[in-house]
Amino acid sequence: MISPLILFMLSALLLLALGLLGLISRRTLVGMLISVELLLNGAGLSVVAAAQLTPASNAAGQLATIFIMGLAAAEATLVLAMIIVIHRRFETVETKALATLKDSPL
Amino acid sequence: MTSQFLMALSLPEAAHNILAYTAFTFYIVLIISGGLVAALSRILVRALVGLAVTFLGVAGLYLLLASPFLAFMQLLIYVGAICILIFFAIMLVKNTGSGEEMRLPGLGQITGALIAALTPLALFGPLIVLNTNGTAELPIITPLMEIGSGLLSYYILPFELISIVLLVAMTGSIFLAWDKRFKK
Structure with a gap:
């Protein structure tokens, strides 16, 4: 029987891989935001699995994941605001189009 | 499990x-x-x-x-x-x-994405399978009180820092999304 910790760690790794796949293959900022959430979820899952299935402190692991969730909320809010500002200025959120520093196109 | x-x-x-x-x-x-x-x-x-x-x-x-x-x-x-x-x-x-x-991403982008996804799988997958040894015991439910008291005693610094980060992020995003509306 495979150890449960291995299974949980592999699923967290899978979330990491899926997040990276989406993060690079997406063309827009909104799609990249979705992929980043996948990455953060994998991080939380691996921390909780490592805390619950080893002698490490359970409370510490759960708190770490709650902190990750808080950070994810803050990050999503900020990125939403940035997306709105970028959309106002460039009329698009495609990453390839965002190649301007101040006024001069690169 | x-x-x-x-x-x-x-x-x-x-x-x-x-x-x-x-x-x-x-x-x-x-x-x-x-x-x-x-x-x-x-x-x-x-x-x-x-x-x-x-x-x-x-x-x-x-x-x-x-x-x-x-x-x-x-x-x-x-x-x-x-x-x-x-x-x-x-x-x-x-x-x-x-x-x-x-539109579909370009070939280079797809290759990059595949490399980025497969590299951690190839690096960490074998490491996890070979080196992980958890306890055989079942995980136990941590009492909520333990989490709460940890939040207010031992882990109070990260807790406060997260509050500050959230506050700054919220104010920052309101400020970012709002300023143009006043000028018009």
Whole structure:
């Protein structure tokens, strides 16, 4: 029987891989935001699995994941605001189009 | 792996294991299918639904890990709040139908994405399989009081820092999204 910790760690790794796949293959900022959430979820899952299935402190692991969730909320809010500002200025959120520093196109 | 919820059913040990592994398989299927849709779907609303399905699967895994509080937090924060936020982001941006996301990425981009996804799999996968040894004991439910008192005693510094980060992020995003409206 495979150890449960291995299974949980592999699923967290899978979330990491899926997040990276989406993060690079997406063309827009909104799609990249979705992929980043996948990455953060994998991080939380691996921390909780490592805390619950080893002698490490359970409370510490759960708190770490709650902190990750808080950070994810803050990050999503900020990125939403940035997306709105970028959309106002460039009329698009495609990453390839965002190649301007101040006024001069690169 | 067998969580305490299944223990309460007073079934024999083997049945616990079978039920737990069935539940695990179900959640992992949710995670994989939802994650694939979230990462690859060309329509962003569909990707968002895939993301919500993945969040549900991860919440189920938290339940199997005997941390029901985290599962509820996952549902509240991720499915409840972050999905709505991303939906706002999709709606506020011109992104429907023939949006930029509809065109397929270039060959170089696809290669890069595959390399980025496969490298951690190839690096960490064998490491995890060869070097992980967890305890054989079942995970126990941590009393909520222990988490709460930890938050206010030993881990108070990260707690306060997270509050500051959240405050700064919220004020910053309100400021960013608002200023142009006053000038017009």
